[in-house]
Amino acid sequence: MAAVAPATSLLNSYASPPNADASMSNTRKIFGRSRKHAQPSNTQLNTASYDMTDEKVFSSHDSNLSTSALSSASTASRTSRFFRRFARRKPPPVPSLPPALVLDLDAGTAAPRASDTANPIVTRRSDAAGQPSAAAAIIAESNAAYAAAETRPKPKGLQRKRMLDAMANARLDVHNARDLVRMCGVHIRERGLDTPGLFRPFRIAESHDQLLHMIQLFLLSVDPSTYMAVFPILPDNALDSFGRNAPAPAADHHAKASVARDELDKELRYAAPHDVVAVMKWGLRHLRLRCADFDSKDADEWYEVFAAAERAAAYPARAIADLLHPKLPIATAELLSETLDLMASVAAHSSTNHMPAAQICKVLGFWLFGRIGVAHPPPTVDELVDAVNRAAGVAEHLLLAHIRSQAAVTFSMPLRLTELVQSYPHVRPGAQCPSLPAVFAARAVPTLRIDLRSDNMVVSQSKPRTPSATLADALDAQAAYTIQGEHGELWAAVMMQLDHQDASTNASRLLIDEHVRILGLVDKELAVGEEDTNASLASAAAAAATPHAVLADDKKVEAQIKAARRRSQSLSDLRTNLGMVGVAQLAPLPENVPRSSTGTATPRTSDVKLGTPRRKPVPLVDTKLLQEAEAVEVVADNAAPGARVSDEVFSGGLEPSASWRSFSEEGFGGMSTASSELSLSEFDLRPVSATLPSRRSQRGLHRVRSSASGGSRRRTVLPPVELARAQVQARHTVTAARMVEHDTALAIVWQDQLLDASPCCSLPAMLFVQLNKATGAAVAAVQDANEADVPRYPGDTPWLLVVETIIPPRPPTPPAVEKTGWRLDDAASTSDRRSILAPSMRSVKMRLRRVSTIIGNGVAGTRKKHIDTA
Structure with missing residues (x-):
């Protein structure tokens, strides 16, 4: 006491x-x-x-003062404590403020506030200390560099097209995707979890140019040797930003990758949360997951094995950590852990970012689990919906298992996450794996699905199909004779909201404002890409049309070399065509070559090289092309004169004799032709005889076949098809209209890939938007009592899903060739247009005759056997 x-x-x-x-x-x-x-x-x-x-x-007011x-x-002690605590004292003097720090936001001299003049006790910075410091100089230099980068012209035309193509063709493996998700996840957790509209595309604060810049930096950090020439975004003195050190003469790839990684980290640190999310989703879209990355034979084996093992172990709390992660490769397990942890963090703040667990599982689950072992998404919309739902179920199961595993370790989880696993495992009717409870599941919305068939349409990666064009063509389309679905009157109610004249121009008046804005942004970006493509094609055409003598000569030389190589395959033509430029194939001997007394062409002695060739000479067109064609290696030797004479027969050194000339022209048969008949000019063509030549005249048979084939090729040369006839007008037809239910997360998945031209993430041609209140009211007014089973909630307007089937135009049919005077009959023209795979009438008749003969022989043999037996 x-x-x-x-x-x-x-x-x-x-x-x-x-x-x-x-x-x-x-x-x-x-x-x-x-x-x-x-x-x-x-x-x-x-x-x-x-x-x-x-x-x-x-003391006078204290009525409880005792006499003891x-x-x-x-009482005295209480009084002393009161006055020690609440006594009136003069305030102590304000101490001098510390010197102000120069930050990025206030690099200059701060302006005095109005309240500072009223308080003379507060001391301010003296004017003598207003000189800029070293940090302020560095910041000013950095700001100048950023200003110069902003004023620098952006890549356009061919350069921009190359950049977009390189980013579209980029593929990431598991290690690259893990690093990107880890980098982006740090910044999303720090300052992006409370951002409204997180993980939704086309936000107002999102910058497409900033997104492309960060993607280029990431690709440079992954493979600088491949993308350094395509993405010239790093300055030459990137290793020495402020010039304090001497620049390195040649930085290796590792140093450039490190610099690109630092620049990317800096950009992610100051970028908007929507831009960081867009970079991460781009990495997941370009992720290439193989079955070997999960150590499984097919795309679903690893998940089915885990689900079965968890069910057999009575769903332990750390099932994903003990039963799944040890069976996966390290990089794949880390990628799943990073992604699931980020999804849990986003779902914990769903009250502010409006991204619940069901939607985040569908948005990221399809790009992560829906394309395992395949290089592209499903080709049809029905298969796409099934793949999205199946991948979302896998993502929900793994997310719940990850939350339970973290709760078992940390013993402290947000309330919004513990609510998801209270009734675990919750298995839906007809399913086998756990999923989110029905309270937290996504709600499907009524959707009017329109199947559109577009004939004679050409869609490519350089010329994509815009969603606005799909909607406009659907409104202008004709209805088929039999529309499937029995909901054509609903589509008619939608079309009646617009006039017939402005159906294609004011189609956006049917949609909500948010989707109208998104479609406008997509059309603008695709128009810029189309302009760049056209500019690149125009520049290439201008470069090709510019007369470059060197390029023309090179192409001419290459063509002549190829023609000479084709002629060298004929072993019977040993005559050289030296000195003849531009001579057609199989042409007669030239007239300007000096001839001998016998009338045969004799080559110049300067063009003849004595020696023993390793191979037979190639009859080239020009002397200058000898060094550019297949070079003939000549070995000089001191052979005997007789041997040299025999060698010169094959090298073209001697004149061919009359007997050799007669043999080369006539062959072994008796059907001899003159030398003038060897030329294939248009005036010497004659109809081919129906009778075949003699069997012993193989040379004549070859001559007849070659002349016939050459004549048929010349006769069937078709004129070029006119451009007006080739461009067939497109035709659009509505084939089905029915009322279905879809999750709105499908719209987010569809919107993510609208500006990504990569084949690895290109979805089928479709349009998924929401109708506005006026159009939704018109659709609801037309619905019959039979549609009462389709649930409708107050305030919800139906959505519109247009599924387009694009059919390219057929190749133009060649026009009929007019008959000429020398044709024998109409059967000749019919045989010319007949396919080479179709059997001829003679062969069909021979086959029928053979079959009938076999049948007749069989019947006769049977009758004879019966007679003999009898």
């Missing part, structure tokens, strides 16, 4: 304030511990003076 001081000593101490220093210097016991007060200074004695009037007022010594002591 603490000792209580006598009441008289306490009253005397308060009654004589000048002697307070003596009383306070005494040692007092409080709760059994001695405490000795320090000697107060003179300033404290002067400032800490008590007002006796306040004490008298306080204990009550007097307690």
